[in-house]
Amino acid sequence: MKPTLCERELRSLMAVYHRPLLAYATRITGDGWLAEDLVQEALTRLWQRPEVVSNRARITPWLFTVVRNLLIDRARARARRPHEVFDVCDNVQQDHADETLMSMTVTAMLDGLTPQHREVLEHVYLRDSTLRQAARELNIPEGTAKSRLRNALRLLRDDLRDPLAA
The missing domain is CATH 1.10.10.10 (Winged helix-like DNA-binding domain superfamily/Winged helix DNA-binding domain)
Structure with a gap:
């Protein structure tokens, strides 16, 4: 069983990194809600990878890279999905x-x-x-x-x- 961060350590890391990560993600996305989701996911991944925390010098670049990669993954997933096409026939109701x-x-x-x-x-x-x-x-x-x-x-x-x- 791999070790996890205790709640106190995680809160401390969130206090330090949440605001800069949110500013970075908001600047990249232009969407505050999406930025918040990306930051939460990055911090969740940090919580799941306590070995990153052991080297304090690695935390900052690692978190910013995770946010950037999450955004890239999201864009790639969206590009793979087919675009929705709505049939605009008069005899077909779109929403029931x-x-x-x-x-x-x-x-x-x-x-x-x-x-x-x-x-x-x-x-x-x-x-x-x-x-x-x-x-x-x-x-x-x-x-x-x-x-x-x-x-x-x-x-x-x-x-x-x-x-x-x-």
Whole structure:
């Protein structure tokens, strides 16, 4: 088992090298977030290679080289990947996230209804039955079907107005 740096040593090294490495990486990349990622990866690699720490004179050039190499590796990996091409046809939807979210929301709202309310809604709206036909198929009075439909719609409307209340 190879030795690792203790937390105190690592914090000390981070205090010394984090700011200069971040400045270097930001100057090269022009992107603060990417620079931070590169510095974190370089410091992680330092933590994994305690033999580098044993020679204090080697730490600085080693860390800067690691940051530069990480950036080069990232550029090479990006160059190897094919460019994304988006089909701009009118009949093809690129993103189904909105439809999926709406479907999940409606499903959750319907699951919140009682089975009796849901049955009437399904007959009237999904099966295109009239209220009279729905009442006959469910074997309930027409007035009951009408009340259940009205109450189900009211509950759904209330859920849409305040989705966090459910």
